[in-house]
Amino acid sequence: MADGDVLAMNLTDLSWLIASKKVSASEVVSAALARLDQFEPQLNAFITVDRDGALAQAKRADEEITRGAYRGPLHGVPVSIKDLFETAGMRTTGGSKIFADWIPEHDSALAEKLKAAGAINLGKTNLDEFGHGGTSTLSHFGPVHNPWNVERIAGGSSGGSAAAVAAGIGPLSYGTETGSSVRRPASYCGVVGFKPTFGIISRTGSFRGAWSQDHAGLFARSVKDICLGLDVVAGFDRRDPASVPQETPQYAARLDSNIKGLKIGVLRNFLESVTPNVKTAFEAALKVFASAGAELVDFDVPELRYAAMTSNFTSSAESGGINRIWFRQHAHDYVPHVARGIAVGLTISASEYLTAQRARQRIREAVRAAYDKVAIIATPTTSRIAPLLSEGLKGNGDDARHVSTNHSNMLRFPSMLGLPGCSLPIGISPENMPMGVQLVGKWFTDQTVLNAAAAYQNETDWHTKRPKI
Amino acid sequence: MDLKEKHAHRLAMLQGVEFSPADIDEILAEVDDIERVVAELEEFCKNTPWFSQQTQPEGGKV
Numbered sequence: 001m002a003d004g005d006v007l008a009m010n011l012t013d014l015s016w017l018i019a020s021k022k023v024s025a026s027e028v029v030s031a032a033l034a035r036l037d038q039f040e041p042q043l044n045a046f047i048t049v050d051r052d053g054a055l056a057q058a059k060r061a062d063e064e065i066t067r068g069a070y071r072g073p074l075h076g077v078p079v080s081i082k083d084l085f086e087t088a089g090m091r092t093t094g095g096s097k098i099f100a101d102w103i104p105e106h107d108s109a110l111a112e113k114l115k116a117a118g119a120i121n122l123g124k125t126n127l128d129e130f131g132h133g134g135t136s137t138l139s140h141f142g143p144v145h146n147p148w149n150v151e152r153i154a155g156g157s158s159g160g161s162a163a164a165v166a167a168g169i170g171p172l173s174y175g176t177e178t179g180s181s182v183r184r185p186a187s188y189c190g191v192v193g194f195k196p197t198f199g200i201i202s203r204t205g206s207f208r209g210a211w212s213q214d215h216a217g218l219f220a221r222s223v224k225d226i227c228l229g230l231d232v233v234a235g236f237d238r239r240d241p242a243s244v245p246q247e248t249p250q251y252a253a254r255l256d257s258n259i260k261g262l263k264i265g266v267l268r269n270f271l272e273s274v275t276p277n278v279k280t281a282f283e284a285a286l287k288v289f290a291s292a293g294a295e296l297v298d299f300d301v302p303e304l305r306y307a308a309m310t311s312n313f314t315s316s317a318e319s320g321g322i323n324r325i326w327f328r329q330h331a332h333d334y335v336p337h338v339a340r341g342i343a344v345g346l347t348i349s350a351s352e353y354l355t356a357q358r359a360r361q362r363i364r365e366a367v368r369a370a371y372d373k374v375a376i377i378a379t380p381t382t383s384r385i386a387p388l389l390s391e392g393l394k395g396n397g398d399d400a401r402h403v404s405t406n407h408s409n410m411l412r413f414p415s416m417l418g419l420p421g422c423s424l425p426i427g428i429s430p431e432n433m434p435m436g437v438q439l440v441g442k443w444f445t446d447q448t449v450l451n452a453a454a455a456y457q458n459e460t461d462w463h464t465k466r467p468k469i
Numbered sequence: 470m471d472l473k474e475k476h477a478h479r480l481a482m483l484q485g486v487e488f489s490p491a492d493i494d495e496i497l498a499e500v501d502d503i504e505r506v507v508a509e510l511e512e513f514c515k516n517t518p519w520f521s522q523q524t525q526p527e528g529g530k531v
Contacts, residue, residue, distance in 0.1 A: 347479035
């Protein structure tokens, strides 16, 4: 079987081939590494690649499978992990010069679970320093480039993970999100990005960006693959104060694309800053949901005009607190823009932070009430296609400093409130760049969000489109 | 009053870390916005109960 064939497969098919020994984990991992070698010089998606380690793990996986010790759908499958998660014996930098040579002794909870599932970690993906950014250009290790057009950004902060999956360097990559760092790069790179309800995936052993908004999430090319990848890493972890007790994850087994009667809310007031092509793709996506049986409900949540501002203020203050000690010792080793942001966070007083939390409470209650009317809120994931690198940090078009109907509010509220959110591809722009829709559910309705996303993918083929790098 | 003077109390929270004049200008531009943002958030949430979240043992009771 040709290398490209195995890397083009969905995870379900690839797992079956590995489990039935029609293809070996060693062959799949070798193919992924060859693809990485081919495209990494243009993408800069990885900070560290563990070539020898990955091949050794693959050999071990093949031996286990041969003797009947199959561990499940991720056994022998190449994955990658955002370089915010600690990996025992493998460099973990946070995208920062400060940790450029740090080799942790212990695995993060996420890396532990992936190892236990037999997944093969190819390496650590590039990001904005400590997750502080939305472009993946604020890395000590240089910017990530978008596989659809290397002159454009991949989005951040989990841009390396999104770019890796879009480029076919493994079917799964794991990232994190504090503001929109899974959903935005997923949309810009034309892959599926899912961030579950706060507390579903443990964050133990990962760098904090803002503790009350940090989530782990993942990228894949299909919703089914997201479910398989989520099943392995979800679960209660006493070491993470945000972790929630939960049933044994069975997202893949429970995937049901019947969405007849599902109420999907549309917040049209927040479409103002969305570009015409993205708006058109979004309206077309809504029609697909309607034809699959969903009921579309136009409504408004006026309090969401304060969401981006409140989220930004919260994460700024929390990042100041988190970085206080490192900052005192290493302020000039940070990426300059990140250092300035942390400096601003350090100047926010406790009473000002608490005011933002009170505002957050008001938004939370308004959104809770909104979910009495609808099961899911749908919006374009991003207001525009991935901007050019030359547009700089303002290229995303965000406004997180004013009360407004700017689309940034749509990007920021799911993480600020801990809601499950999924971005999936819904079209290709005239510039040949992907566009995305995001589905945001009520707390702990992760399965409903995934089901709706799967229903869309059953009816469309946008998720099968691949960039020509 | 220039921004540096106006926000001297905030810059003191930078724990002695020094920045270039250009960096300080960028930081001050954002810092100058904090009080406006807080005033807008205060107005927005003035009738919202203060949130409270204690750290309690699992299950609620010791």
